Every structure is written in structure tokens, then in C-alpha cells.
Amino acid sequence: MRALLQRVSKSSVWTDGALIGQSGPGLMILVCAMHGDGPEKAAQLAQKIAKLRIFKDEVGKMNRSILDVGGSALVVSQFTLAADTTRGNRPGFSDAAPAAEGERLFNAFVSNLADHGIPVETGAFGADMSVELVNDGPVTIWMEN
Template sequence: MKAVVQRVKRSSVTIDGKVVGEIGQGLMVLLGVSEDDTERECDYLADKIAGLRIFEDDAGKMNRSLLDIQGEMLIVSQFTLCADCRKGRRPSFVRAARPEKAIPLYERFIAQIQAQGIRTATGEFGADMLVSIENDGPVTIPLDTDEIMPKGNGSHLK
């Protein structure tokens, strides 16, 4: 599972001229689900992002999480994060999960964030969306569970 996390002052998603999701201060998360992702990757990534200490404390250091500042999260599904550009100039999306797998994991990710008490807004899976991002900092952090998630049985997550 891949995510691009951006610290924002505000962010919104518009579909067909109508704003369908918007937040104030918080995190804009573009989320890509790969064919080999499971609930384990989903839960790990949701917990990781909610706890990322990328908001400034009183001393100006990035020491506070979204939970600490009681911020909001806008979550937008983006299969293009799973692009493979190793060959040629046209990206391949064969590693991106098909909707029947991606939608349940996308919805689970949203539910995991909401379960932590974070106000969320979303785009619409598969829709053509106009995403407005007022990046704060700017702070942008790419995350890939293939790179950041410990291998093993997951017992360390409990």
C-alpha cells in the first residue's frame, strides 16, 4: 500500500463542480492499493499516518501528530501511485488492485482513521476528481508499506 501524505492548511475534492469532501488543518492522503495488499498493510499504514509527528510544537519542531493537534484527514484513492515506470515511457498499472479488492481496503483505511477519533473527508473511488491542496510547509511524505513495514507475523502491531 502506498500513500502520499501532505500536511495542509486546507484541502478539498470536487467532482462535477461540487465539493464532495473538504478539511481544514490536517493531512491530505493520496492512497494507492496494490494487488498484494491485505488488511495488515492497511491497518499498519492507517496507524502510522495518524501517529506521524509532522506538526510543529511550541518550539517549532515537528513533534506533534494529527491526533495531538486534533486535525482532520482528507483521503483520496489514487491507483496511479502503483504505477510501474521501469520500462518505456508509458506507466503500467498492472500492480494496482482491481476495484473489488481496492474498495474494501480503501474503506477499511477510512474506518481505521475514524476509529481513532479523526474527522475524515473523502473523494469518490474511481471518479474524475479535482483535488485542491494548500500544502503547509510544504511537508510531503511518501510512504510504502513494502519499505516501512516490518516483516513477520504482525505481533509487534498489537
């Protein structure tokens, strides 16, 4: 699975003009399931993110996790993280998991993240969405497992 994390002071996702998910201080997480991924990859990625120390401590060092700071997460499916740009000018997305499998793994990731005690809201899988965020830092981290 691939994920792009952004440390945020707030984030929200909208579809058809309606707010469907939001977070306060914490993480905006874009997630893509890849061919060959399984539930164990979703669990591993959620565990790594829950423990990742990218929030400031009392002296300003990135030494705290989202759990340590009581943050929340907004998780949005993003198949375009699978983009292959090695040939031509149009990206290919054949490395992304098929939609049904991608949705199952996305939901498994969200469930695993929530199981760590992180309040999680989501976008709508496969929908056209508008995402707003205020990046804190900025801190943006690419993860793949």
C-alpha cells in the same frame, strides 16, 4: 499499501462541479492499494499515519501527530501511485489492486483512520476528481507498507 501525505492548511475534492470532501488543517492523503494487500495493511498504515509526528510543536519542531493537533484528513483513492515507469514512456499500473479489492481496502483504511479519532472525509472511489490543497511547509511524505 502506498500513501502520499501532504500536511495542509486546507484541502478539498470536487467531482462533477460539486464539493464532495474537505479538510481544514491536517492531512491530504492519497492512497493506493497494491496487489497482495489485505485489511491488516490498511490498519497498519492508518495507525502509522495517526501517530506520525509531522506537525510543529511550540518551538517549531515536527514533534506532534495529527491527533495531537486536532487535525482532520481528506483521503482520496489514487491508483496512479502504483505507476511502474521502468519501461518505456507510458506508466503501467498492473501492481495496483483490482478495482473491487482496491475499493474495499480504501474503505478499510478510511475506517481505521477514523477509528483513531481523526475526522475524515473522502473523495469518490474511481471517479474523476479535482483536488485543491494548500500545502503547509511544504511537508510531503511517501509511505509504503
